[in-house]
Amino acid sequence: MRRASVLVEVHVDEAAERDFTEFVAQRTHALFRVAYALTGDQHAAEDLLQNALAKAAMRWTRIEGDGEAYVKRILYRDCVSIWRWRSRRRETLMATPPEPRADDGVDPDLRLLLIDALRGLPPKQRAVLVLRYLDDLSEKQVAEVLGCSTGTVGSQASRALDKLRRHIGPALLTRLTEVPR
Amino acid sequence: MTDSLERALRVAVNDLADAGRPVNLAERALRRTRVLRVRRRVATGSLVALTVLTMGGFAVWRPAAPHGPQVAAASPAGSASPSAPLVTYPGPVSYPGRWVLGSFQHATDGNAVVFDRGAGMYRTLPYRWAVLSPAGTVAAVYDAGRLGFLTLGTGTVEWVEGVSAVPSRGMWSPDGTRVVFSGGDKDPSAAQPPPPDLVVVDVATRTARTLPNGTRCGDGCHAYWVSATEVAVDPTDVTTPTTVYAADTGTVTRTLPLFGRVGVRWTGSPDGGYVVLDKDGETIVQDRSARTLVCTLPADTRDVYWIDEITMLVIRPDGVSKVDLEGRVTEVFPFPSWVRTGMVDHTLVKA
Numbered sequence: 001m002r003r004a005s006v007l008v009e010v011h012v013d014e015a016a017e018r019d020f021t022e023f024v025a026q027r028t029h030a031l032f033r034v035a036y037a038l039t040g041d042q043h044a045a046e047d048l049l050q051n052a053l054a055k056a057a058m059r060w061t062r063i064e065g066d067g068e069a070y071v072k073r074i075l076y077r078d079c080v081s082i083w084r085w086r087s088r089r090r091e092t093l094m095a096t097p098p099e100p101r102a103d104d105g106v107d108p109d110l111r112l113l114l115i116d117a118l119r120g121l122p123p124k125q126r127a128v129l130v131l132r133y134l135d136d137l138s139e140k141q142v143a144e145v146l147g148c149s150t151g152t153v154g155s156q157a158s159r160a161l162d163k164l165r166r167h168i169g170p171a172l173l174t175r176l177t178e179v180p181r
Numbered sequence: 182m183t184d185s186l187e188r189a190l191r192v193a194v195n196d197l198a199d200a201g202r203p204v205n206l207a208e209r210a211l212r213r214t215r216v217l218r219v220r221r222r223v224a225t226g227s228l229v230a231l232t233v234l235t236m237g238g239f240a241v242w243r244p245a246a247p248h249g250p251q252v253a254a255a256s257p258a259g260s261a262s263p264s265a266p267l268v269t270y271p272g273p274v275s276y277p278g279r280w281v282l283g284s285f286q287h288a289t290d291g292n293a294v295v296f297d298r299g300a301g302m303y304r305t306l307p308y309r310w311a312v313l314s315p316a317g318t319v320a321a322v323y324d325a326g327r328l329g330f331l332t333l334g335t336g337t338v339e340w341v342e343g344v345s346a347v348p349s350r351g352m353w354s355p356d357g358t359r360v361v362f363s364g365g366d367k368d369p370s371a372a373q374p375p376p377p378d379l380v381v382v383d384v385a386t387r388t389a390r391t392l393p394n395g396t397r398c399g400d401g402c403h404a405y406w407v408s409a410t411e412v413a414v415d416p417t418d419v420t421t422p423t424t425v426y427a428a429d430t431g432t433v434t435r436t437l438p439l440f441g442r443v444g445v446r447w448t449g450s451p452d453g454g455y456v457v458l459d460k461d462g463e464t465i466v467q468d469r470s471a472r473t474l475v476c477t478l479p480a481d482t483r484d485v486y487w488i489d490e491i492t493m494l495v496i497r498p499d500g501v502s503k504v505d506l507e508g509r510v511t512e513v514f515p516f517p518s519w520v521r522t523g524m525v526d527h528t529l530v531k532a
Contacts, residue, residue: 032203033199037198046206106192115196
């Protein structure tokens with residue numbers, strides 16, 4: 001009897017592992033984009049995503065609904081709550097400079113400044129902006145993912161945008177407002 | 182916010198997301214899952230015995246390795262770059278105040294490098310992070326969420342199990358007997374993000390204590406030692422005093438009025454009069470008794486070590502600078518080329 005139950009458990013684990021491995025193979029790219037946007041660092045993004053996937057794998061058979069949304073929720077929360085800084089200030093080496101987009105109509109200098117400013121934001125502020133502008137979530141949805149109030153989301157977004165504006169500087173901000181809608 | 186700024190921000194966030202290089206993490210995640218399952222089974226209560234697993238006689242390198250550059254086989258236990266050769270470099274790289282370069286990390290493959298003072302060389306490890314003990318004889322290593330202790334004299338690793346938490350980069354106590362880290366493996370689907378645990382590992386007795394005061398810390402939550410017997414984390418609101426806990430019991434011992442965040446390591450001057458902090462994106466020195474700002478350190482400061490009560494060694498991207506209490510750089514020590522090229526996260530240790 002004991003032997004049979006062990007066999008069933010092993011069978012379930014193997015099936016879950018196959019399912020999970022297939023999920024990771026299909027969704028790694030999308031999940032890694034989020035992890036990289038949250039950390040701005042190749043190794044930190046790998047660590048963040050690896051831990052999130054491990055946590056999801058433990059509960060894989062019990063996750064209700066979209067597995068990708070579940071992993072993303074862990075990514076955002078881990079990034080904010082147990083972020084591991086490597087040194088007093090994070091290194092800001094970029095593995096590959098972002099490729100310019102030909103048709104975005106955004107000033108290249110402004111885009112690079114914004115990327116630089118995003119990397120300098122505290123984790124929670126950056127998480128709010130990534131949720132808003134990468135995942136296109138509403139303020140209420142952002143609050144649900146981060147497990148905080150909409151007021152906190154609003155204040156974090158406001159502080160983040162203030163920092164971005166300061167980083168951009170008045171000259172580029174003026175050019176920005178002159179861009180036709 | 183204007184539409185144009187919103188549009189630019191959307192483009193920038195997507196650009197940033199596209200800058201990384203996705204890797205296959207399925208195998209690593211599954212291996213990490215098995216480690217977590219073991220932890221869940223073992224961890225009971227706030228004070229838990231650790232299961233220490235010596236790597237079955239396996240050593241990261243052979244003991245008594247000869248001096249000079251060499252390449253050894255990589256450990257199958259590591260995941261940072263399992264197939265990379267474990268290159269060694271001549272050492273030490275020395276600085277004033279009996280400081281030597283203790284560790285750094287390859288930016289490309291993520292492998293940590295530590296100074297093995299017994300062998301007089303720097304060793305590349307098959308692990309992502311490594312933090313040398315104050316005596317420099319043991320390194321706390323981190324790989325796939327595991328915490329281990331690498332004895333540099335023998336090259337053997339003891340992996341610690343039984344701690345229900347993901348180790349952050351731990352910090353050694355000043356006397357080298359304990360390591361503190363913060364983290365948590367609680368259910369990530371909970372409505373409210375759980376506060377991280379503070380976990381103190383006693384290296385000699387192989388026990389870990391999860392401090393009962395689950396404190397909610399701010400962005401960049403990281404536990405550090407304030408003294409030989411006290412630990413702390415930066416508060417959520419930097420305008421509030423930092424709470425200090427007894428490492429033995431977790432009881433609150435005192436609070437510290439600080440101008441900014443400590444970050445990852447308490448960097449107080451030898452006499453305790455000054456402390457280095459991060460404030461509004463700058464690295465500053467605060468006079469603790471007068472509660473005044475003493476000076477601002479170079480903008481590219483990565484880390485700080487004290488030579489004496491009035492002189493610091495500041496780690497910068499290209500080397501180490503000697504800086505006085507007015508924030509002036511008085512001497513520059515560029516990194517050797519093999520350290521500077523593609524290396525990050527440099528730390529120092531006493532010779």
